[in-house]
Amino acid sequence: MSTLTINLVRLPLLSRFKTSFGTETQRCGLILRLRGDGIAAYSECVASSNPYYSYEDNDTALHIIRDHLGKVARGLPSPGEFLERASTVKGHNMAKAAVEMLLWDFHSKRKMKPLHRMLGESKGHADVGISLGIDRTGLMVKRVGEALKRGYKRIKVKIEKGKEYDIVRAVRASFPEIPLSADANACYSVRDVHLLRRLDRFNLLYLEQPLDHDDLIYHARLRKEISTPICLDESISSVDKALKAFEVGAADVVNIKPGRIGGLTNSLEVIRIVRKNKGHVWIGGMLETGIGRSFNIALASHRLVDYAGDTSPNEKYFERDIVKNPFVMDSGIIRPNTGPGIGSEIDERFLEKMTIRSWAA
Numbered sequence: 001m002s003t004l005t006i007n008l009v010r011l012p013l014l015s016r017f018k019t020s021f022g023t024e025t026q027r028c029g030l031i032l033r034l035r036g037d038g039i040a041a042y043s044e045c046v047a048s049s050n051p052y053y054s055y056e057d058n059d060t061a062l063h064i065i066r067d068h069l070g071k072v073a074r075g076l077p078s079p080g081e082f083l084e085r086a087s088t089v090k091g092h093n094m095a096k097a098a099v100e101m102l103l104w105d106f107h108s109k110r111k112m113k114p115l116h117r118m119l120g121e122s123k124g125h126a127d128v129g130i131s132l133g134i135d136r137t138g139l140m141v142k143r144v145g146e147a148l149k150r151g152y153k154r155i156k157v158k159i160e161k162g163k164e165y166d167i168v169r170a171v172r173a174s175f176p177e178i179p180l181s182a183d184a185n186a187c188y189s190v191r192d193v194h195l196l197r198r199l200d201r202f203n204l205l206y207l208e209q210p211l212d213h214d215d216l217i218y219h220a221r222l223r224k225e226i227s228t229p230i231c232l233d234e235s236i237s238s239v240d241k242a243l244k245a246f247e248v249g250a251a252d253v254v255n256i257k258p259g260r261i262g263g264l265t266n267s268l269e270v271i272r273i274v275r276k277n278k279g280h281v282w283i284g285g286m287l288e289t290g291i292g293r294s295f296n297i298a299l300a301s302h303r304l305v306d307y308a309g310d311t312s313p314n315e316k317y318f319e320r321d322i323v324k325n326p327f328v329m330d331s332g333i334i335r336p337n338t339g340p341g342i343g344s345e346i347d348e349r350f351l352e353k354m355t356i357r358s359w360a361a
């Protein structure tokens, strides 16, 4: 007999996070808890309260999990079996990922193994970069300096149309040698090639998701017209999209967000596809609490993940986390938890306090 509960939680962010599609001041998300066989497993859905980043949001994810995926999960299938059975539901990869990862935690705990060891060959650590939201140019340069002092191995700046050149130029002028990238969050069109070509002189590690969130074809065209390597993020929403991205030559680098592409099984498959095509791969994050982050860190520790990811420690985002053992970065690396499963100690009282509503699925 197993039970699945879904909590909608609201956590205030320490500082606003601005990207080209909006500004976030709090994280509202779904936390899942599966109890069975004396084990309590947890996961987090990366959907947010609005459909600006993706068509999925907390309401659609709640509906899909409660009405379609919950009963499958309560049968405690392996993550792979779950994905098979969940394939009757089209899309909704954020909802599927939340349940799939819940099952990874459950089965790792059942085997008494840490999650990162369950995922294949582990380096035992994740290399960590930082993603800096859009800010005034002078402040951006200051924040880059602070991040470097803290040991981050790669700096990424968010850019927006019309400001890209000034932002990147200012950072590069102050820090000529650092591994630097820029993330556009899909705010350009193919007609903006002239703007993006101007960034070629700054020797960026990559330009992330310049064009539409769903596009591959125009990225392939752009890739021939600029020398900066292209990293796809939003466009890689499934294993199939990753295969097609390399088929048409749309990417040099891929940012995998497990919570967006159906979970860890699919993420491992995308890692294999990228490396087989001689691309580079790193693991991103989506303002997750310590629960969601623990899955990302475990995956980012995989031997085949070769670039530093956006998996900063949580004190960057939240005053207080819903885990009692948040990750700590040391010299630009974070080590995955060593306990069974995700190894996170859940602060149940704080979780309850931050819960707006909960449901049984």
Ligand SMILES: [Mg+2]
Residues within 6 Å of the ligand: 183, 185, 208, 209, 233, 234, 255
């Ligand atoms: Mg991105």
